[in-house]
Amino acid sequence: MKKTTKFLSLAVALFAGLSGTAQAADPSGFKIGTDLVSSYVWRGTAIGDSPAIQPALSYTFKDSGIVLGAWGSYGITGTPRYQETDFYATLPVGPFSLTVTDYYIPVTGSANTDAFSFKGDGPNNAEVSLAYAQDNLSLLAAINFAGNHLDHAKYIEAGYKVYEKDGFTGKVFAGAGNEQEYAASTGGTAFKVVNLGFSVSKDRYTGSYSYNPDTKQANFALLASF
Numbered sequence: 001m002k003k004t005t006k007f008l009s010l011a012v013a014l015f016a017g018l019s020g021t022a023q024a025a026d027p028s029g030f031k032i033g034t035d036l037v038s039s040y041v042w043r044g045t046a047i048g049d050s051p052a053i054q055p056a057l058s059y060t061f062k063d064s065g066i067v068l069g070a071w072g073s074y075g076i077t078g079t080p081r082y083q084e085t086d087f088y089a090t091l092p093v094g095p096f097s098l099t100v101t102d103y104y105i106p107v108t109g110s111a112n113t114d115a116f117s118f119k120g121d122g123p124n125n126a127e128v129s130l131a132y133a134q135d136n137l138s139l140l141a142a143i144n145f146a147g148n149h150l151d152h153a154k155y156i157e158a159g160y161k162v163y164e165k166d167g168f169t170g171k172v173f174a175g176a177g178n179e180q181e182y183a184a185s186t187g188g189t190a191f192k193v194v195n196l197g198f199s200v201s202k203d204r205y206t207g208s209y210s211y212n213p214d215t216k217q218a219n220f221a222l223l224a225s226f
Contacts, residue, residue, distance in 0.1 A: 030059050039051065048078055068088075069087070129141065153177060178192065194212050207223075
């Protein structure tokens with residue numbers, strides 16, 4: 001994240017549609033995998049300046065569907081290399097899912113790199129998010145509630161599947177955020193559109209183009225999931 005999911009991050013799972021068929025048939029138990037990305041782009045902003053490897057491990061409890069998981073992003077190059085280690089818990093309720101995420105991003109040379117420190121000078125930030133997915137529509141709302149971002153920055157995003165043919169899936173998305181966390185040009189309470197774009201997926205591959213109207217920067221990233 002910028003101070004950094006997607007999400008999935010959870011946003012990747014929500015908007016790129018990369019769930020495997022085996023998981024769909026029996027979602028309970030462990031799931032392990034990794035993504036390789038040409039560039040780590042999170043909610044309209046490029047993180048770091050190199051390709052990254054993004055491992056993931058999760059466990060889904062049978063019947064309840066509750067998920068506990070860990071996710072990370074580690075730059076392949078760079079001085080210093082960007083490192084992020086996240087832990088999350090998700091509670092599904094019908095088409096909705098409630099997720100609490102701890103983003104841990106240690107900064108080289110920082111006096112406080114404690115993985116469990118939520119002080120203002122610490123490397124952690126906690127977020128709660130609510131996601132909705134039904135048919136072609138996906139919605140996400142998130143707010144910071146603890147850690148080094150005490151401004152309670154908020155982010156909202158909508159996605160819609162517009163194409164599905166020959167194994168290809170195309171989606172469009174739009175996201176907005178506030179405070180310094182997202183709307184860097186103002187740092188205020190007003191929401192700014194920070195993430196407009198589209199993604200196309202086939203098999204384990206996803207290409208995603210995004211434009212941030214706030215910073216006037218564009219990014220294109222290719223993701224391969226294993």
